[in-house]
Amino acid sequence: MPDEYDYIIAGGGCAGLSLLQALIRAGVAEGARILVVDRDAKEANDRTWCFWEAGEGPFESIVHKEWAQLDFHSDHLSRRLDIAPYRYKLIRGIDFYRHCHAEASRMPGIQFLQESVSEVFTDRQGAGVRAGGRTYRARYVFSSLYERPEPRPGKHWLLQHFTGWVIETEAPAFDPAVATFMDFRTDQQEGTTFFYVLPLSPTRALVEYTLFTGELLSTAAYEEALGGYIRERLGIGAYTVAEREFGIIPMTNHRFPARNGNVVYIGTAGGQTKASSGYTFRNVQKHSAALAESLKKEGHPFAVDATARRFGFYDSVLLDILAHRSLEGADIFTDLFRGNRAASVFRFLDNESALHQELRLISTLPTLPFSRAALRQLRP
Template sequence: MSTHLFQYKPYDYRYEYDYVFAGAGAASMSLLLRMLVSGRFSNSTFLVVDKDRKDNNDRTWCFWEKEDGFFEKLVYKSWDHLWFHSPGFSKKYKIKPYRYKMIRGIDFYSFCIDYLKKQQNVQLLFEPVQRIETLKEGARLTIENGEVYHAKKYIFNSIPFDQPKEAPGKHMLLQHFKGWVIETETDFFDPAACTLMDFRISQEHGASFVYTMPLTTRKALVEYTLFNEGLLKEEEYEDGLKSYMRDFLKLDQYTILEKEFGIIPMTNRVFDAGKGNIVNIGTAGGQTKPSSGYTFQFIQRHSDEIIYSMLNHGRPRPTQESHEGRFMFYDSVLLDVLVHKELGGAEVFTKLFKRNSAQRIFRFLDNQTWIPEELLLISSLPVGPFLRAAKRQMF
């Protein structure tokens, strides 16, 4: 039996709404809450469907931002300084006007779901989604038990039903990570500065680094991250974390409070924006930065673009895509370098951080630099490997 918050009124389709959201993660919540707080959709009805009740801390989003963001009240911790480490190079960066921010998954889900439960025109359904289909009028969603829900206008989908197709020059890497929130018995961490990347660890599995986010003087999130084609065994992630804390943090005594694991696609393959009355959002809609895996801020930007398009043009189809044009080319070239092992990730990012400010790198990774600034960044990288990768991508 489906888990409904209150009684539904049946239609020719089993149930009918103006908008249906397939998935209840960051992308769906970011867009839906914007629609609701805009005040322009008070006469619309919404359904959100996800197999997961979102009642555990399954992930942590970290991102940089200049101003207060839409979810500013959910920021758990932020930093004005960050460290970059690699063999033979370490530097602490002052990143103002940016702040590096952390939002915990459980805080995000709890806030959003509590807000939605207070809205009379929103319903939540915790069931696995089997399929979605666009129709001549609206679209429909079918859950695993066969029940059908009709969206009179649009389905916003964040579930990756279809993987982007392979094509010449298109690469697929995985960013996969295992993180521990640890606590020490005595003061150990500097909560004023985080470590964005530490490449001093073994690179035997490909581009590998650890980031450390101090939450207090005694508590921190330490995450072992890799960019490559395949996952490791469970014990390899654990060994990587233990080794890092022993060899680089010089930390032997600690308590593991929480664990998290995640996989993010890093690909220049083209994601389908959605057909007809289905709009793909989040990673399913191509909002993950191909060369870095950063997603949260691109979701926020995409949500703003969708809302603007709906209110001004009557359709949820932004004319400007975040990962098109020259920035997609830059991403493709870097992926090509990593896939062909022309350079290691440690060497690439060390060159960038040695010769550029953190602010310039942030703007570049946000797809917000101008060409003169991009030329400065490109000139800080080894010419040969990137030129060969660029030729492969062009031809």
């Protein structure tokens, strides 16, 4: 395996493979030498990605299931959301990995290396990585590897952690046309806590238990909560667990750097995880497309998002409220969906709304707690 490449992607998960696909679609990968380094072979169905999207996206061919109708529940509101023009989509990890590797196999210049990356560096000659006792160099390195930053005043670090079961029943128990987007009708003692239910067929569904808190729970606590919800809220007594998943997503207003020299950060390391909700997949796709387009047109991957500061401030304010628990997350999302069309909320959470739309949406939330949180975030 040669040591010199045009581009190296450190991390072959969602962010790394999404960028690789964007480079292929933009024509940047044609004739280029690209190395993707990851410690895992990515041969297991280890996660699912859910996101809302209007129209067809770059991974439409591998969308496992989608819904045009979503239900929202809390102690104060139960509503079927009108999400048009969006549809809520689910992609399985294994389908994503296989699709990306199959597309890459058609490009002779793309290689994969299964090793742990011990170092990512930049210097006068470009950038590189060290993995498996060897050094690999490139013009640019795209890295999704990150470490938790040191605590700083005004910076919050919550965890979105979730356990999901794909359950199967003998008799029909689900409506495949309707998914439960958020169900807050559960104990909120730990912090923002909800379930969602994604029916894959009348007898099969992904049921997930999600929390926004500072600490993880025990395995037994996750499983007890899931079992109780399935039994008591869904009214299902007999079922089998066909698949299990567990995940942790950082929710932070820490400003991750866009790059360091010729190392460009992607995924969570590049600030693409939505601090206030944890949603990442759509942000990763937009960021990947922008980097590929910048390489194609400008010759460098230093794309700049002009809206990042404004939406970053909104995220910081909401994260501040969740961290201090000056309002409960269940109440915030209830107010958002009671006072606004779901499409408006989705557009805002996708960082695609206009200022006047944002002011309208913010006006439906409690003024005093959000004003205090905003002042805390504006304070040096």
